[in-house]
Amino acid sequence: xxxxxxxxxxxxxxxxxxxxxxxxxxxxxxxxxxxxxxxxxxxxxxxxxxxxxxxxxxxxxxxxxxxxxxxxxxxxxxxxxxxxxxxxxxxxxxxxxxxxxxxxxxxxxxxxxxxxxxxxxxxxxxxxxxxxxxxxxxxxxxxxxxxxxxxxxxxxxxxxxxxxxxxxxxxxxxxxxxxxxxxxxxxxxxxxxxxxxxxxxxxxxxxxxxxxxxxxxxxxxxxxxxxxxxxxxxxxxxxxxxxxxxxxxxxxxxxxxxxxxxxxxxxxxxxxxxxxxxxxxxxxxxxxxxxxxxxxxxxxxxxxxxxxxxxxxxxxxxxxxxxxxxxxxxxxxxxxxxxxxxxxxxxxxxxxxxxxxxxxxxxxxxxxxxxxxxxxxxxxxxxxxxxxxxxxxxxxxxxxxxxxxxxxxxxxxxxxxxxxx
Amino acid sequence: xxxxxxxxxxxxxxxxxxxxxxxxxxxxxxxxxxxxxxxxxxxxxxxxxxxxxxxxxxxxxxxxxxxxxxxxxxxxxxxxxxxxxxxxxxxxxxxxxxxxxxxxxxxxxxxxxxxxxxxxxxxxxxxxxxxxxxxxxxxxxxxxxx
Numbered sequence: 001x002x003x004x005x006x007x008x009x010x011x012x013x014x015x016x017x018x019x020x021x022x023x024x025x026x027x028x029x030x031x032x033x034x035x036x037x038x039x040x041x042x043x044x045x046x047x048x049x050x051x052x053x054x055x056x057x058x059x060x061x062x063x064x065x066x067x068x069x070x071x072x073x074x075x076x077x078x079x080x081x082x083x084x085x086x087x088x089x090x091x092x093x094x095x096x097x098x099x100x101x102x103x104x105x106x107x108x109x110x111x112x113x114x115x116x117x118x119x120x121x122x123x124x125x126x127x128x129x130x131x132x133x134x135x136x137x138x139x140x141x142x143x144x145x146x147x148x149x150x151x152x153x154x155x156x157x158x159x160x161x162x163x164x165x166x167x168x169x170x171x172x173x174x175x176x177x178x179x180x181x182x183x184x185x186x187x188x189x190x191x192x193x194x195x196x197x198x199x200x201x202x203x204x205x206x207x208x209x210x211x212x213x214x215x216x217x218x219x220x221x222x223x224x225x226x227x228x229x230x231x232x233x234x235x236x237x238x239x240x241x242x243x244x245x246x247x248x249x250x251x252x253x254x255x256x257x258x259x260x261x262x263x264x265x266x267x268x269x270x271x272x273x274x275x276x277x278x279x280x281x282x283x284x285x286x287x288x289x290x291x292x293x294x295x296x297x298x299x300x301x302x303x304x305x306x307x308x309x310x311x312x313x314x315x316x317x318x319x320x321x322x323x324x325x326x327x328x329x330x331x332x333x334x335x336x337x338x339x340x341x342x343x344x345x346x347x348x349x350x351x352x353x354x355x356x357x358x359x360x361x362x363x364x365x366x367x368x369x370x371x372x373x374x375x376x377x378x379x380x381x382x383x384x385x386x387x388x389x390x391x392x393x394x395x396x397x398x399x400x401x402x403x404x405x406x407x408x409x410x411x412x413x414x415x416x417x418x419x420x421x
Numbered sequence: 422x423x424x425x426x427x428x429x430x431x432x433x434x435x436x437x438x439x440x441x442x443x444x445x446x447x448x449x450x451x452x453x454x455x456x457x458x459x460x461x462x463x464x465x466x467x468x469x470x471x472x473x474x475x476x477x478x479x480x481x482x483x484x485x486x487x488x489x490x491x492x493x494x495x496x497x498x499x500x501x502x503x504x505x506x507x508x509x510x511x512x513x514x515x516x517x518x519x520x521x522x523x524x525x526x527x528x529x530x531x532x533x534x535x536x537x538x539x540x541x542x543x544x545x546x547x548x549x550x551x552x553x554x555x556x557x558x559x560x561x562x563x564x565x566x567x
Contacts, residue, residue: 357487359486359546363428375460375461375462418429420438
């Protein structure tokens, strides 16, 4: 770049993430916690919201709100345009081919239950198998447990290697003519492991099985290209993606959705209703019974736009650099064990401190302004696999800095001293 | 003393590290109940014997955080030799002690249980402190039914 010159905007140019500017976008980061600076290291549970998301919802309610797909009046038209605009934002964000493949749900859990019940009801039978993995969150495990039990089908579980990566050799052996569906998290909420979805999908499709991906943890960290992944269903949550709670997306391949029956029924999802029976609207309306979360869709779209403006390359570079620093710093704490060391993991680090319970540590570090999660992280089978009842977890978002990591490490030292570790 | 100093007093750390009456209890008249917190996975079993309306022996096993384990340990120390009626009254007083420590009714708490008054500043930890107590109350109810 010539001295004094300016660089023209170009897709090929990656602007590194500007920590100060990004942090200023998130008003909650200004809060003090028990008199201390907030070090928010719990984005894997729920990410904080940039002002643009908060403002988009305020503006929607203050100026445009009505119900969607109902009235002929201007406000209803504006609300419908905003809601359907959000659907198209999600389609672009996930690189799905059709907006009709994007169903708005209340979150990832609702997406899993929708497919497990709707698709499962007509496609699972006695002797069939659904493959899950050892690191599934309860939300991508229990719905499949229930669906297979209802159908007389069974669950098969992909084991992990010592780093917390999926054992793909064993996965291949589990796949067979009885496999109807593979349900897998794109990224583990405990270990940070990223599953090779494209590869696993190709293997599943070879035996005629479908693939359902829980993308709740992956979507905030790297771009999701549904056409490249080629999976059949993909679910995610708005609130983990810097958007509002109460909204999520379920992507389903158009030809599958068109054959599926509704999960919930009511207003907005029908074509014709008579006392003797009803017919269903085409997707996505078929799967969106009742008044949808309109303001949440607007806020969710604002969050996706925000992330696209910053760019996932910048986000990923920032988080990966910080993940390395976090891991190095944690390793300096005596008595620490880190769970999950698979290459290419996301910025989620679960750990334990010898001889002290995670909840006590979490309480001590909270008084230092540090928010981390302690518990089983809705992954009890994985905890048993790791041989612990609970872990601590620090998870990174795009607004975290070295200062957050340093604050955590100081707090952990205090926890060890107080708790006698 | 800060809230945190009060929460993790040395007596609590001591009972977490070296829990008293941390053993199995069995045999005639042994009544037991489990306390389990599905949110955090803490799980304790409280075992006790009641003879002539008096808690003659009480013990516990299980795993949990420092607050829940120390609370179970100090509870067993406090209960031995008390009547069932006194144990139930202590349950109520302890519960108030960890939620409304300034309430007059908590003045009757034995001193060794007053160390848990610091829990009140951490509402998320009240369930830890009361876990073994709920199990104890359940165990007493089973014994009354015999």
